[in-house]
Amino acid sequence: MTLYQTFAGVFLLFALSKTVGYLVLPSNFLICLGLLGAILLITRYAGLGRKLLVLALVGLAICAYSPLANFVLYPLEQRFPKWDSTRGDPDGIIVLGGALDADLSAAHGVPVISGAADRIIGAVTLAHRYPNARLIYSGGSPNLISNDAKEADYATALFQGLGIPKTRLVMERQSRNTRENAEFSRQLAMPKPGERWLLVTSAYHMPRSIGLFRKAGFPVQAYPVDWRVGTREDLFKYYVVANDGLQLIDIGVREWFGLIAYRISGATDVLFPGPDN
Numbered sequence: 578m579t580l581y582q583t584f585a586g587v588f589l590l591f592a593l594s595k596t597v598g599y600l601v602l603p604s605n606f607l608i609c610l611g612l613l614g615a616i617l618l619i620t621r622y623a624g625l626g627r628k629l630l631v632l633a634l635v636g637l638a639i640c641a642y643s644p645l646a647n648f649v650l651y652p653l654e655q656r657f658p659k660w661d662s663t664r665g666d667p668d669g670i671i672v673l674g675g676a677l678d679a680d681l682s683a684a685h686g687v688p689v690i691s692g693a694a695d696r697i698i699g700a701v702t703l704a705h706r707y708p709n710a711r712l713i714y715s716g717g718s719p720n721l722i723s724n725d726a727k728e729a730d731y732a733t734a735l736f737q738g739l740g741i742p743k744t745r746l747v748m749e750r751q752s753r754n755t756r757e758n759a760e761f762s763r764q765l766a767m768p769k770p771g772e773r774w775l776l777v778t779s780a781y782h783m784p785r786s787i788g789l790f791r792k793a794g795f796p797v798q799a800y801p802v803d804w805r806v807g808t809r810e811d812l813f814k815y816y817v818v819a820n821d822g823l824q825l826i827d828i829g830v831r832e833w834f835g836l837i838a839y840r841i842s843g844a845t846d847v848l849f850p851g852p853d854n
Contacts, residue, residue, distance in 0.1 A: 649829030674716020
């Protein structure tokens with residue numbers, strides 16, 4: 578396989594993840610299904626259109642209000658336990674992007690946190706607890722058509738404002754997805770044998786992230802944060818605000834599709850990476 582073919586394949590996977598990947602999310606898929614049904618109402622296939630509309634509405638209601646999202650997310654979040662601090666101090670800390678909105682940050686000239694703030698909080702807590710640990714923030718632009726707004730550029734000011742000196746920070750600003758997070762972070766960290774590096778990311782995102790870091794030749798230890806589901810007793814919790822359930826079901830389905838896609842493409846060695854594989 579030539580370098581051109583490799584690059585083309587990587588770009589195609591990235592493009593598909595940013596187009597088809599969003600269309601198969603439950604909220605988007607069901608809305609598109611409902612729109613198709615509405616269009617069919619004015620054709621000779623009006624009967625099919627009514628069925629699609631009913632199917633879309635019922636599907637949206639189930640995803641929005643039922644505990645379905647909990648069952649999708651729970652196994653992802655429980656795959657890796659909390660980090661055991663008694664095993665020794667870490668040599669380095671890697672924080673995956675996703676907490677900052679680079680475009681909004683660029684528009685307003687200040688760091689704007691859009692979600693997954695626990696990634697920042699967890700990293701800062703670790704950095705203060707372990708002052709000798711190196712800190713890498715990995716986050717470029719996830720957009721299909723990239724611009725100059727890079728998440729890592731605004732994370733610098735945020736970390737400094739939270740008491741982490743610039744001299745401790747290494748900012749990785751080129752990555753567009755988790756696979757590139759792993760590859761570019763390894764190039765910057767250049768981990769030595771025996772070093773212990775922590776990976777800070779959302780608990781539901783940890784299996785896919787660990788699998789990609791292992792494939793990149795960078796063994797890291799999981800430091801999960803940003804849980805969305807509580808204990809097993811919370812599996813049957815239902816939602817009273819539609820957006821809450823829809824957001825969580827989309828997050829969970831996106832992770833499962835990501836695990837499958839990366840395994841099929843060979844970017845990971847196992848379908849569902851865990852502590853022992």
